[in-house]
Amino acid sequence: MTAAMDIAITKATESKLKSTSFEKLVFGKDFTDHMLEADYENGEWKNVEINPFGPIQFMPSMAALHYGQAIFEGIKAYKNADGEAFIFRPYDNWKRFNISAQRMQMPEVPEEIFIEGMKQLVAVDEDWIPTKPDHSLYIRPVMFATDESLGVHASKKYKFLILLSPAGAYYDAPMKIYVEETYTRAAPGGVGFAKNAGNYGGSLLAAQKAKEQGYDQVLWTDAFEHKWLQEVGTMNVFFIINNVAITPSLEEGTILNGVTRDSAIKVLHEMGIHVEERKINIDELIDAYKAGTFTEIFGTGTAATISRVKELRYQDFSMYFDLEKYNIAKELKQRLTDIREGRAEDTYGWMLPV
């Protein structure tokens, strides 16, 4: 690794900090005073700068808009009781970002831009990190193709940005979900394992249909039989059966390798809960539900950490879950929150000091 990159910093003339209402933060609406920018051109990254947050100009022919080479990440920064700032597991997001980049024929972003740039940016806007419980600074790295051409090919130019958005306590309302049998999020050989923008665009119709029927999200299934379970909305999913945690395995490449999923697996082990990463289908869940051994189902992701499910429907059969009995999800969430907010010892080295 070369010496720390020189990042030119241009400070905003006026801070928006005082005029931002931290009492009623809506996710992803407010942004801090600065953002990181970098350009990829002629095979190299350049113009790595921290600039005032604001509009950027592009040509209408910008490739990302037409052909969808766009990927992103979601990460959180916290302050501990002593006011020290930390970023949660950014190296894992960096690795995943470059896996997404590779799948989408985009250049990798080097550590000194993704990690060092993020650290410097968070340091510049450190006062924006909320200190209240369950609050955090949401970090959004994003990269997109900027070639000015309608030719269908991998772009030669790219823009990389890091945005920061203060985030309030995510109200993780217990979800009503159903098993999706019409639409498909990802198939083997596709892009399900990449955090690319199009995966989200492609999922919105299914989410809307769920809303129309009074549900919050769908439980995605495989493309062939619509029986093998993948993810819940844009979260990884865990099932507790006989006090064993089961989560779909990553091998097929149809699900996102969630950092929260990985953290959950490690903390569940610590709690003495056996974890199985394997294929699991809806029939197994129904059998377990009827036998009374299927007690919890929850989603994991950076935004909400752990989201419990109160109803899971498959065709005409609904399974209901007693939120009072979500003992494993509850303890898991507490342990993860304690690590991130600096109340528990960081035995895994997950918290990167800013």
Ligand SMILES: *Cc1c(COP(=O)(O)O)cnc(C)c1O
């Ligand atoms: C981002 C994302 C997740 C959660 O990943 P984390 O790293 O835990 O935030 C799960 N599924 C999909 C489809 C995602 O895009």
